[in-house]
Amino acid sequence: MHVFYADHFILPLPAGHRFPMAKYGRLRERLAAECPAVQLGQALPASDGELALVHDPAYIQAIQQGTLSPAAQREIGFPWSPAMAERARRSVGATIQACRTAIGGEGMAANIAGGTHHSYADKGSGFCVFNDAAVAARLMQAEHARQHRARGPLKVAIVDLDVHQGNGTARIFANDDSVFTLSLHGEKNFPFRKEAGDLDVELPDGTGDAAYLEALERALDELVHRFEPGLVIYLAGADPHEGDRLGRLKLTFDGLEARDRRVMDWAWQRRLPLAFAMAGGYGTDMEATVQVQMNTYRVALEYHARWMALARDGDRAAVTAA
Ligand SMILES: [Zn+2]
Numbered sequence: 001m002h003v004f005y006a007d008h009f010i011l012p013l014p015a016g017h018r019f020p021m022a023k024y025g026r027l028r029e030r031l032a033a034e035c036p037a038v039q040l041g042q043a044l045p046a047s048d049g050e051l052a053l054v055h056d057p058a059y060i061q062a063i064q065q066g067t068l069s070p071a072a073q074r075e076i077g078f079p080w081s082p083a084m085a086e087r088a089r090r091s092v093g094a095t096i097q098a099c100r101t102a103i104g105g106e107g108m109a110a111n112i113a114g115g116t117h118h119s120y121a122d123k124g125s126g127f128c129v130f131n132d133a134a135v136a137a138r139l140m141q142a143e144h145a146r147q148h149r150a151r152g153p154l155k156v157a158i159v160d161l162d163v164h165q166g167n168g169t170a171r172i173f174a175n176d177d178s179v180f181t182l183s184l185h186g187e188k189n190f191p192f193r194k195e196a197g198d199l200d201v202e203l204p205d206g207t208g209d210a211a212y213l214e215a216l217e218r219a220l221d222e223l224v225h226r227f228e229p230g231l232v233i234y235l236a237g238a239d240p241h242e243g244d245r246l247g248r249l250k251l252t253f254d255g256l257e258a259r260d261r262r263v264m265d266w267a268w269q270r271r272l273p274l275a276f277a278m279a280g281g282y283g284t285d286m287e288a289t290v291q292v293q294m295n296t297y298r299v300a301l302e303y304h305a306r307w308m309a310l311a312r313d314g315d316r317a318a319v320t321a322a
Contacts (some may be wrong), residue, residue, distance in 0.1 A: 001304040002101045003031060003297075005112040006043040006090035011083050019077065019127055020282060024113050026290050027278070031112075034294070037301050043094035043111070045086065046135060050096065053138035054131055054172055056122040063088060063129060076124035088129035091116065095132035095233070095277050099140050102273035103231055107307025108264075108300050115235040115279025117166035117183075118191065125168065126190060132277060133158050133233045134172045137179050140231055153178050157229035157272075159263055161216070162237025162279035163247045164190050170197035180227040182219055184212075186240075186248045199223060205248045209255030212240070216259060220266050232267045232274040236260060238281030238292035245282045257295045264303045271310075276300065 007024035031038045051060050062068045066080045078084050094111035101109035116128035124130070137156040144154035158173075160166035160183040173179040180198045187202035194200065199222060201215050223229075240249040241256060251259070267274040276296070281289035 001038055001301055002041055002098070002106065002109045003038050003112055004041050004043040004094035004097045004110070006087055006094055007113065008042075009083055009087040009090060011078060011087050012081055013078065018282075020286050020289070023281060023286050023289055023293075024278075026286065027293050028112055030290060030294055031297060035297060035301060037304070038297065041097070043090040043097060045089035046092035046096060046130070050135055050139055051089070051092065051130055053142070054121055054134045059122045063124075072123060076129060077127045078129070084129070088116075092130050092132040092135050095136040095275065096139055098275035098277070099136045099231065099233065099273075100143070102275045103140060103144075105311060106304065107268075107273050107310075108304040109275050110297070110300065111275070111277040114277030115160075115162060115237065117160055117162060117169045117235060117279065118164070120168045120171055126164070128168065131168050131172060133160075133235065134169055136275070137173075137231075137233060141178060144230075154230045155179070155228055156231045156233060157182065157223060157227060158233045158235070159220075159223075160184070160235040160237075160279075161240070161259060161263070162235050163239040163244070163249055164237075164280060165194045165200065166197065166235065167191045167193075167195040170195035170200070173198075180223060180229065182223055184215060184219060189246070189248055198227070203249060206250050208250045209252055209258065212249065212251055212255060213258055213262065216262055220262070224270070229272055232263075232272050234263055234267075234274055234276040235279040236263075236276050236293070236296045237279035238283070238289045238296075239279075241281070241283065241288065241292050243283045243285060243288040245284055246280070247282070253292065253295060256292050257299060260296045260299045264299055268303050268306060274303075
């Protein structure tokens with residue numbers, strides 16, 4: 001399974017900054033050591049044209065040239081630097097490449113970072129500079145339109161299970177029927193002013209595995225009743241975990257693994273290609289965050305193997321038919 005990374009672009013943060021930047025490198029290291037079926041690839045930067053499918057040109061330029069106001073930098077939560085701009089572009093690039101790989105026949109692929117769902121068209125927020133899932137969704141639609149015009153537009157479902165609402169994503173696609181935004185999140189959590197997505201499920205503090213999984217089941221059912229996706233972008237946030245500093249929910253390792261399996265199985269049953277990004281994770285113990293993410297990859301590898309078997313059987317059927 002192809003997994004794209006950009007964590008070698010180190011974003012310089014002041015000492016004591018609360019963002020756990022080291023988690024990405026640690027996840028990549030563990031994937032390389034423990035999951036031989038993962039093929040790690042360096043992410044390419046998203047271009048201005050790709051970013052402009054979602055973001056205002058003035059905002060793209062301010063990020064590129066470092067002319068963001070101090071207030072805008074504070075809202076993002078990272079100080080601007082050339083590395084910050086480069087990393088933000090590459091994180092979008094990683095989700096683009098994951099989507100393209102998943103659609104291109106592999107069925108599953110991932111971005112080791114990404115899931116920057118608090119980013120709006122014209123501003124960043126909450127550790128999110130550009131909105132990777134939004135840009136990737138629009139770009140996949142454009143590529144699909146060029147290659148398969150006769151099949152009609154590509155519809156994309158963004159399944160956002162980070163514990164925080166995907167407010168930027170919801171706003172970006174507010175008047176766009178070709179992208180469905182689903183978000184399950186803590187009602188008392190950041191962002192305190194939520195946006196209206198296509199389907200928002202607000203969960204109380206302390207929601208545990210059983211209630212969470214029930215809510216997820218209902219949400220996925222409703223999604224397919226209302227929408228026919230051709231691609232799923234899944235934000236597999238680790239921050240609903242009980243050991244998370246910001247999460248406020250009480251999901252266990254097993255509960256989160258069941259969550260991942262539910263989403264991936266739901267997509268597989270419908271043969272929907274799925275690209276996933278890691279989104280948030282702020283464990284009191286960083287290793288716990290990385291463990292949640294490793295479990296996501298282990299489930300994903302099972303479904304990727306099914307896609308590969310399907311491709312092999314398809315090839316065999318084609319040979320027999322000839
Ligand atoms: Zn989050």
